[in-house]
Amino acid sequence: MIPALCSDRHVKLLKPDVRGVEVDAETRCVHYHSPLDIIAIKMACCGIYYACKDCHETLAGHAIEVWPHAEWNVRAVLCGACGCELTIHEYMDSGYSCPHCKAGFNPGCRNHYRFYFAPEDRA
Numbered sequence: 001m002i003p004a005l006c007s008d009r010h011v012k013l014l015k016p017d018v019r020g021v022e023v024d025a026e027t028r029c030v031h032y033h034s035p036l037d038i039i040a041i042k043m044a045c046c047g048i049y050y051a052c053k054d055c056h057e058t059l060a061g062h063a064i065e066v067w068p069h070a071e072w073n074v075r076a077v078l079c080g081a082c083g084c085e086l087t088i089h090e091y092m093d094s095g096y097s098c099p100h101c102k103a104g105f106n107p108g109c110r111n112h113y114r115f116y117f118a119p120e121d122r123a
Helices: 053-059 088-092 107-116
Strands: 039-042 075-079 085-087
Touching: 053 107, 075 088, 085 088
Parallel strands: none
Antiparallel strands: 039 075, 075 085
16 A cells, blocks of 8 residues: 655645744744745855844844855745745745745835845846
């Protein structure tokens, strides 16, 4: 007999540690706390997830470095709802929802991409 697969079940993933100021269980912080503010970014400069750029500025003790476009295949965006780690490309192509659990992401975050992600190289 073949064992049943759990792919049909919604499984909560273990989430990496997320730093920030007053971070809740879905990665919202004191700076961004709407129902859709549920992503955290792994910072290129230190490899640590922070709830937002302002939390990083307050706690890290060093300047933010942006992810170069050549490294957008790195898993650097965390869905606070399910714990899925997305590559930057997956996040950019997500249509503002998690491809794993379908939780909605804040479309207004696109206004802050420049703080985290270098623009695409245009030749």
